[in-house]
Amino acid sequence: MDIVRRARAMNDVCVAARTQGKIVGFVPTMGALHEGHLSLVRRVKAQADLVVVSIFVNPTQFNSNEDLASYPRNLPGDADVLAQEGVDVLFAPEPEEMYPPGAKTFVDVEGLSDKLEGKSRPGHFRGVATVVTKLFAIVEPHLAAFGQKDAQQALVIKTLVRDLMLNVEVLVLPTKREEDGVAMSSRNARLTPEQRRAAAAIPRALEAAKSALSAGERDPGRILAAAREVLEEEPILRVDYVELVDTERLDPVPKAQGEMLLALAAFAGTTRLIDNIVLRS
Numbered sequence: 001m002d003i004v005r006r007a008r009a010m011n012d013v014c015v016a017a018r019t020q021g022k023i024v025g026f027v028p029t030m031g032a033l034h035e036g037h038l039s040l041v042r043r044v045k046a047q048a049d050l051v052v053v054s055i056f057v058n059p060t061q062f063n064s065n066e067d068l069a070s071y072p073r074n075l076p077g078d079a080d081v082l083a084q085e086g087v088d089v090l091f092a093p094e095p096e097e098m099y100p101p102g103a104k105t106f107v108d109v110e111g112l113s114d115k116l117e118g119k120s121r122p123g124h125f126r127g128v129a130t131v132v133t134k135l136f137a138i139v140e141p142h143l144a145a146f147g148q149k150d151a152q153q154a155l156v157i158k159t160l161v162r163d164l165m166l167n168v169e170v171l172v173l174p175t176k177r178e179e180d181g182v183a184m185s186s187r188n189a190r191l192t193p194e195q196r197r198a199a200a201a202i203p204r205a206l207e208a209a210k211s212a213l214s215a216g217e218r219d220p221g222r223i224l225a226a227a228r229e230v231l232e233e234e235p236i237l238r239v240d241y242v243e244l245v246d247t248e249r250l251d252p253v254p255k256a257q258g259e260m261l262l263a264l265a266a267f268a269g270t271t272r273l274i275d276n277i278v279l280r281s
Helices: 007-019 035-047 065-070 075-084 124-139 148-163 186-190 193-199 201-214 220-231
Strands: 002-004 024-029 050-055 089-091 143-147 169-173 237-246 259-268 271-280
Touching (some): 007 024, 007 050, 007 089, 024 035, 035 050, 035 143, 089 124, 193 259, 201 220, 201 237
Parallel strands (some): 143 169
């Protein structure tokens, strides 16, 4: 596996592959890799001739320097894992490579970026959309894979690809979970054992909402109440939001019908955890 640090060198590799008629597949990550990331890598590997994974902790999507500094990093270990998975190229740029001095251009997907996560983390999706656009310009992938755990992020990225007319197929793959249902996340490594046990209430809350819908409940307030009740059984958890929204605009639904996204965020100590489930009636 080659490790590339420079954007120009990374682009040269991908352009050469495309010239040879190869399919370029891409998995953008912030590192601290887990099985969820690797499931994306394997899916892309099954469809692509050249598999590129990026590891870049993007400073523009964090709200504070403290969050950025504490984000888990393990580049040598991640590189070993990716090599074992048969990844062809690891792109691991420094912040100065992605944001040269004087950079003034950002990408903002209006109408989606200020809801749910965006409401709690102003500017977050501006950073996400900008860095993904840059990475797509560098790698020029035919296809790129993202996880359903970050459902709003996936929707933002699919929207920017459509609106900017980028020729990239965006794959959104199912959330990978631990045995107790907790969504795999790099942030889980920051949880104490007690916080990690409490985090299991998050997938249980999603299932409680699903059960309420399956039992015939159509009042969004009561479905959300079923989820909140489970979360509130764990005093360690501090709920940020629990919302039932449509899957296209992320607006609250007046009635539980059709396809919907139940999304939530909660703090366990200082660690913020997110999860979601797609509901259909």
